[in-house]
Amino acid sequence: MSSADFPTALAAALTTRRFGRVHEHAASLESTNDRALAWLGGSGESPAPDGALVTADRQTAGRGRLGRAWSSAPAGDIYASVVVRPGATRTAAGQSFGALALAVGVGLREGVGAALRGCGRPELAERLSLKWPNDLLLDGRKLAGILCESRWRGRSVDVVVGFGVNVGRERFEGPLADTATSLRLALGAAPPARAELLAATLAALEDSLDAFFDRGFPALRPRYEPHCVVLGRRVEVETPGRGRVSALALSLDPDGALRVREDDGRELRVESADVWLSPDHAMPAPCGSPSD
Template identity: 35%
Template sequence: MKGLPNWRRLALGDVGSTNTVAMDAAQGGDAGQLWVTAKRQLQGKARRGRAWVSEEGNLYASLLLVDPAPADAIGQLPLVASVALHRAVVAAVPEAKTRLTIKWPNDLLLDGKKLSGMLLEAAQIGERHNIVIGCGINCGHHPGEGLYPSTSVAESIAPLEPAALFPHLAREMADALHRWNRGAGFAAIRDDWLSRAAGLGQPITARFSNHEKSGIFDSLDEDGYLVLRGQNGTQRISAADIFFGETAETR
């Protein structure tokens, strides 16, 4: 890849899922630092098995990393990747700079509407720990109704071709991973993330599979967990759907 000599790209047309192609490459012994991109995904997926609309016109890209960090630092990768994605969109569309935020842990919001989704998957193959970071960015269009209102760069700002965005994503991801340094540089990444955070210091609701918790989005801790401050103190949240405003009773 131009300017990134140790990185490679596999550019495809229609695929089931770029994450699946990347993980298949891992199964075949690929050394990692491999991007898989596609014009369209026929079986795109999001967190918790949700479908992701994947028609042509958006950027669908998955990055395979092999042994990127010690096990206790892997949970920081969604934050690392979201900082890189934010920087990439701003580099491609400078008008987005003051309008683009990160919704914990890794979604981009443009004018408060969802612009991207990210899915990280892991697989242990022999002695190798394989991580795939899958990104779907709404360049030309966006899904209809879902958990959150959504938008695209084209709808909110100006037309953006996926081919124009990808080089920025590849460069910013390589830079973010270098700065992260297998977890040793997470403090700087955490600061970058917090400077772009949506809802920081404001009421939010964390929705789990069978209950909700509301409080103030206080911070991120040193491991990247969301710190929720409620009437009975603070708690660390590792995974939840986050909604802005107090939509549930604090408890």
């Protein structure tokens, strides 16, 4: 499908109320998040409405969590950013914004899973998992990831939810060859059309974020925790001044923070640090990819 045809195909597939109903698509952008943030603020144009979507066939200067480079190739992947304007009342309900990426993860997993079931591969949908705090995995390899950025207006916050999904890639370079996957690789055949996949993802994402901003992360815990690969397993956590420490991942706090117990018995609350499964439970390390 050509870049020019993609917006029309997506509009025909949408089932959302708001997400994606206003849509801007480009063959190439430096960053969909940067464009959505500029549109959110106006920048000489009408500000983006709630649910406005920016997509691109390729990003040339994307970034992941903690400023990591965001690898992008024109291979039929999804690069998308959604403007979310919850308003002051709903901002207060979902004020534990550390869990926002977890709420997005729920939407990604459920949306991609719906698309896989729709193309007759329900067993792959069941093998989707979530790596705290911002990765969607398929068979333990990184399939998609999340970057959320916010702007406060008085007591209200506006959010840009960025995500990338590896859809059409047939190979990865360098360290990504050992840590990432795509739907094409997992299916061994043509993946779902990008427009249909993104439409399913936007519908699930709209649902998960509505729940998050209405009732906070506790409303989504039953949809997140059963699919979180770190809980109950040994991990290594990056800590200020001490480097990586070994610990057991115990639970998630109501605000989405990860609670771990170090080998000396001390409990540690992890809010935004990198987490790896210990070497005997190998897991993709943080790296610059479309889904980081």
